[in-house]
Amino acid sequence: MSTxxxxxxxxxxxxEALVATVKDTPRVRRRWRWRVGTGTxxxxxxxxxxxxxxxxxxxxxxxxxxxxxxxxxxATRTGxxxxxxxxxxxxxxxxxxxxxxxxxxxxxxxxxxxxxxxSADFTHAPPSDGPASEVVPxxxxxxxxxxxxxxxxxxxxxxxYVNQVTTSxxxxxxxxxxxxxxxxxTPDLVAVIINQGHTDGYVKENxxxxxxxxxxxxxxxxxxxxxxxxxxxxxxxxxxxxxxxxVGTFTVGNATGPNSKTVPLSSLSLGC
Amino acid sequence: MRRAIKSELFAxxxxxxxxxxxxxxxPGEEPEAWAASLDNDGNAFAVVFDMHRDRVYHxxxxxxxxxxxxxxVVAAAFFELWRRRKSVRVVDGSVLPWLLVTATNLSRNLxxxxxxxxxxxxxxxxxxEMRSSEDVALESIEETRLATIVREAISxxxxxxxxxxxxxxxxxYSPAQAAVALGITDGAARTRLHRARTRMAxxxxxxxxxxxxxxxxxxxx
Numbered sequence: 300m301s302t303x304x305x306x307x308x309x310x311x312x313x314x315e316a317l318v319a320t321v322k323d324t325p326r327v328r329r330r331w332r333w334r335v336g337t338g339t340x341x342x343x344x345x346x347x348x349x350x351x352x353x354x355x356x357x358x359x360x361x362x363x364x365x366x367x368x369x370x371x372x373x374a375t376r377t378g379x380x381x382x383x384x385x386x387x388x389x390x391x392x393x394x395x396x397x398x399x400x401x402x403x404x405x406x407x408x409x410x411x412x413x414x415x416x417x418s419a420d421f422t423h424a425p426p427s428d429g430p431a432s433e434v435v436p437x438x439x440x441x442x443x444x445x446x447x448x449x450x451x452x453x454x455x456x457x458x459x460y461v462n463q464v465t466t467s468x469x470x471x472x473x474x475x476x477x478x479x480x481x482x483x484x485t486p487d488l489v490a491v492i493i494n495q496g497h498t499d500g501y502v503k504e505n506x507x508x509x510x511x512x513x514x515x516x517x518x519x520x521x522x523x524x525x526x527x528x529x530x531x532x533x534x535x536x537x538x539x540x541x542x543x544x545x546v547g548t549f550t551v552g553n554a555t556g557p558n559s560k561t562v563p564l565s566s567l568s569l570g571c
Numbered sequence: 572m573r574r575a576i577k578s579e580l581f582a583x584x585x586x587x588x589x590x591x592x593x594x595x596x597x598p599g600e601e602p603e604a605w606a607a608s609l610d611n612d613g614n615a616f617a618v619v620f621d622m623h624r625d626r627v628y629h630x631x632x633x634x635x636x637x638x639x640x641x642x643x644v645v646a647a648a649f650f651e652l653w654r655r656r657k658s659v660r661v662v663d664g665s666v667l668p669w670l671l672v673t674a675t676n677l678s679r680n681l682x683x684x685x686x687x688x689x690x691x692x693x694x695x696x697x698x699x700e701m702r703s704s705e706d707v708a709l710e711s712i713e714e715t716r717l718a719t720i721v722r723e724a725i726s727x728x729x730x731x732x733x734x735x736x737x738x739x740x741x742x743x744y745s746p747a748q749a750a751v752a753l754g755i756t757d758g759a760a761r762t763r764l765h766r767a768r769t770r771m772a773x774x775x776x777x778x779x780x781x782x783x784x785x786x787x788x789x790x791x792x
Contacts, residue, residue, distance in 0.1 A: 304628075305638075305641075306697050309697045312696050313620075314617055316691065317650070318614060318616060319613065320650065321613040321615075321653060359654075360690075364691055499657075
């Protein structure tokens with residue numbers, strides 16, 4: 300093999316990884332609402348100022364790398380339906396799913412993630428923001444994928460078996476880990492996107508946790524926190540991966556009423 | 572006389588590398604492919620990858636000591652292209668200058684620059700085992716020698732100056748185009764380029780002097 304050419308196997312794999320990275324990078328959707336993850340951020344709704352990146356993002360440390368296996372299965376259905384995706388290859392660990400709404404309605408992935416498409420999604424050009432993607436683990440002996448929907452909602456699903464490997468978190472000069480939350484836990488600096496997707500950065504896990512009320516010690520405290528949060532959003536700094544350079548702010552909370560206010564975490568005495 | 576020798580060597584290095592690494596310029600469809608990439612079109616991003624991977628790889632070979640490192644630089648450069656897509660400077664419809672500058676920076680600081688993607692890159696299969704710098708030395712001794720000269724000379728330059736030399740001297744971009752790629756004014760680019768070329772020539776001269784000293788030592792043994 301000539302050194303003037305890249306290793307063809309490496310090149311093909313890199314190309315595939317790049318395509319998957321681009322396709323699977325979540326975009327900020329103005330009308331679609333996502334419930335991201337379960338438990339990763341202690342149940343906080345992260346919608347006001349940005350979207351915490353869920354697993355499935357390839358280009359960040361700690362994110363999984365999905366190697367495609369086999370063909371893409373495509374099916375179009377109306378209402379809740381189960382799709383047979385065939386026998387998984389021996390090395391398959393997960394199924395990559397891309398779900399496109401063809402009418403308005405609610406649509407639920409097998410892992411509980413959901414999206415809502417309304418009529419406005421079909422009145423602008425292009426008619427929708429493209430498919431929503433999820434990668435769900437295989438269940439032994441189950442070769443089907445079930446999409447639940449609101450009544451008469453029509454959808455198209457593309458499914459493909461993949462082999463998933465989780466990458467390592469990065470470590471900055473201060474020894475802090477950074478990247479996306481995965482099955483190993485949450486890094487010190489958690490990846491976020493802000494400014495309608497125009498800025499990538501990281502929030503400190505302890506600040507995110509504090510702004511999210513993660514230090515409540517009792518149900519009474521949790522109830523009090525929820526009551527306070529009804530009219531309050533909290534902003535925390537967004538950093539470069541060095542954990543020092545501030546590139547913006549991330550808003551925790553979804554208070555939007557006339558009495559709502561948004562305050563920086565540093566202005567509060569939350570004891571965390 | 573010494574100045575003339577340095578200039579001659581600089582010109583010879585430049586011409587040889589230009590001849591060695593010259594590839595076809597980007598096809599006209601790049602602006603469309605890049606625009607579609609920004610809309611999460613993975614296949615469009617693959618088109619951009621296919622357009623520029625060889626050029627970036629050839630440059631990375633020039634800047635590193637083995638093909639394994641060069642391939643890592645290419646991979647990291649394209650992942651960075653996607654990660655920093657919102658701020659990539661497009662020059663005349665092409666992201667290639669940005670990729671070349673990024674590959675230069677990554678090559679100058681291999682460990683730090685590529686760490687973000689190390690696990691991901693390591694997970695990608697290869698046709699061959701990793702080979703040592705001797706095993707994977709460029710095709711000819713002359714090219715290897717010239718690549719070493721250039722790499723060491725560029726390593727003496729400041730980061731932005733190195734990028735300017737790469738874009739203008741080895742990759743045929745005008746100072747104005749390089750200025751756009753680096754986000755500096757045309758005037759600043761020309762000033763820095765003059766300084767960089769002087770330092771580059773000095774570095775090449777030092778190398779030539781060292782070579783002559785070593786040759787003298789060998790002769791005296």
